[in-house]
Amino acid sequence: KDTTKAYTQVPHKTLKSKVLVTLVRVEYNGAVLGDSPKAGVLPDGTAEYDFSTSFEYSPDGPNSLDVLVQKPLLLTVLEVVPKEKKKPERITPLGQAVVDLLPLLQGTTLNFTVFAPLYAVSASPSEIFIFVSQGGLEVTVSTKELLLSATQFSSGNLLSITLEAVYSVPDAFTADTQQNCMVCLQIPAAGEKEFPLLFKNGILKADGKNEPLPRPKHWPLGPILAPDALNIPNSFIVGGPYEDEDGELTKSERAQRGSCGTRKGAVSWMLLQWPCEGPE
Template sequence: MAVVSGQASKRGSLTLALPSATEPPLSPTKPVQITVLEARDLKGVKGDSPVTYVRAEYNGVILGDSLKIDVSSDGTVKYNFTTSFEYNSDGPNNLDDIAHKPLFLTVIEVLPKEKKQKEEKTVALGQAVVDLLPLLEGKCSFRSTVPLHPVPGSPLESLRPDAKCGLEVAVSIQESLLSVSQLAGGNLLRVTLEAAYSVPEVFVPTGPQQNYMVCLQVPTVGEKEYPLAFKNGILNGNLSEAKECYERTISFVTDASEIHFVYLRLGSIYLKEKEYDKAKGTYMLACKKSSSCLTWLGVGIACYRLKEIAEAEDALSEANALNNNNAEVWAYLALVCMQGGRQLEAEQSYKYAIKLELKNEELLQEIHEVQRMVGFGNPSF
């Protein structure tokens, strides 16, 4: 994990298809060229027109420094600084590195020399992160304007509210890093940690690097979700640790509109572990602040498993009103109607679930078992 002035960037895993035998082999090494074009809204320690340069670093290696250039009165400076590193499919800076290691750019101010001062003094103003993932999406070049994050104590921390301090950067390669078959058959999982809630006070930017754990669930096949846990950046799929993390988060943060996905994920874990009372309570918290088809579906599933059939139908009806194209909502409505002896509605709900291509095989099997038990619910009977 790379931690730079309190800013952390972490990526998930990369799965790629092997090239076909008919494809020409790709070159194992390729130069990746980086050009820092300009900086905007800079401010220095010694006045508004400091002398600065930019330093590029990738995979723990300093690639080089730009020329030292005066910042103009409007806070802009044109560096036009180009450097590069060598991509190597079989060595350092390989596909895995490109996937989860960004390029770091540091803007450094050169302080005016004082009397009897022998060595030049510098101070870092801010750092920027350039994501190289577009290179794994088949692009041979891209440009982006990335924010310049102030280091602690930097004058950039006190910029005017409308300032957009950042760097304009261009990245290019001569040929694609991936073959046509790799692009067509690959599956890139992109994971970004956007924010951390309830961070301990000891997690300060100037202190030592800290251990962390983040968890989420992603679709793997159709609508089926698979739990993923990243502990110190390591994928381990530990469901109990994920649940503990989510529980700790919602114990401090109560605004469901901000952490909507946390409630959804924690609720789904409770359902998987058959803790239906906890699942119902968790989904209801989300419904109160930021209701959606998925939150009401969660309430409906929990109530159905608790044999609260009337409440389950109310919740599933709310979910259906918000999205009538969710196959799982129709599937549970079919179960509810069969429990209530309502043949016509059960068959209609079942037909919609099948029409919308219900992917949950276990749920489909359960529906068929209930249909055989009650003797209706499937129009083909």
């Protein structure tokens, strides 16, 4: 069975001559894979971690082809404040980055290296926010053998599905209640059961508010400490004319559809997912 390893290098800057001590936490599919050793930031503003970790890929396990296609690797840079007299060691998140694993499934490579932009966590002080947002993680991901051959990749099906929003939601959907808005799509699979594709953590929008355009598409990771890290690079919702399917709508209902996004509440996702039907 194949494993995936990640090696990280974090450009960063010191703050007010303070020696910043950091570590990197690696997570995948909701599981913590490991923490790197602690490393001080060098005078040139970088920190290097001699660290690797792995997880197991299995066609029938929790990290199957469908999961590898849809979910990126999540890396979190943490500041480690040494313990003092009566104060215990304190660990504070500084920023997060994500790495797309799709290149491993294209049947052409056993490894790849990327520079993943680092995004500051929402609660970062302004000076930390500036320095972290100028940095990134150099990550190498590898497998022992090809997960798919080029022939298998070309004979399979890889779809990209973006869910933008659901409009004119029921009045019972209110922003002041604890609700998790979800949409489930059933993807047909030849000779097999339908594949359920779940979009979670929809954000309820108030009446009369339109989303700005263009706006970035998001990874389906759910809430994380650095929300900007959810943005998929070079992938945006740009708006514009759409070819609508009228179905059984009457003339008056067809006219109402154009304004339902502002007259009543809406739930926004802006999520991109890649359901993958593997080769036979």
